[in-house]
Amino acid sequence: MKRPVVGMEGLRRPVPDETWDRYSARPVRSLDELQMAAAIRAAVFMSEQACPYEEEYDGNDLCGTHFLLFDGAEPVGTLRVRWFADFAKLERIALLPRERGRMGLRVLLAEMFELVARKGYRRMLGQIQARLWPVWSRTFKCRLLPGRGPFWFSDYEYREIEILVPEHPDALPMEADPYVIIRPEGAWDTPGVLDASADRAPGQDEAA
Structure with a gap:
C-alpha cells in the first residue's frame, strides 16, 4: 500500500512501519x-456522549468528505x-473505545492530510472539545486560534484551532488532466472507469 508521505508531515510523531501492516484508512x-x-459516530457521540440525533447528524454529512479507519x-x-474557499474544516473524529491510544488514529489523520494537501489546501479549522487540546496539540501540528474564546454546543466546551497542512508537490490545479480530476476522491493516480470510456470517443478508431 502506498503510504501518505506528505500526509505524515502533518503529524507530530511518525507512524511506525508495523502500524501500516495492521491499519488502513481511505x-x-x-x-x-x-x-x-454513521454507525461509529452513533456509538461514540450518541451512546457515550449522549449527543442528540439532530445535533450529531447536522445536515452536513452529504456536503463533506468522510474517511474510515480499518483495523484489518x-x-x-x-x-x-x-x-x-481557502481552508478545510476537520470534524467528527470518532474512534471505537478499544482503538483509543493506539496508532490507528495517526494512520487516519495521515491519509486525511494527504488528501487535503493534494487538493491544495494549506490550513484547516478544527473545533475541538477544550479538554482534548493537550491530546490534539501532541498529535498534529496546530495552534489555538488567537483572540477566539471558548464556546459551547452539545453540552461540551469547545475551542477553535488552526491546523497546518503540509504543502504537496503534486497538488491538483484546475488545469490538471481532465481524466485525473474526474477520478474517485483520493484515487487521482489510478485510472478510473471514465478513463476507459475515452475509447468510445468519436474518432478513436480513425486515430488508431
Missing part, C-alpha cells in the same frame, strides 16, 4: 461505507472534512 466512496461511518477489514474510526 475516503468513503459508497453508501455502505457512509453507513459504517473492520471499520473502527471515522472523521469528516468540509471544504471552504
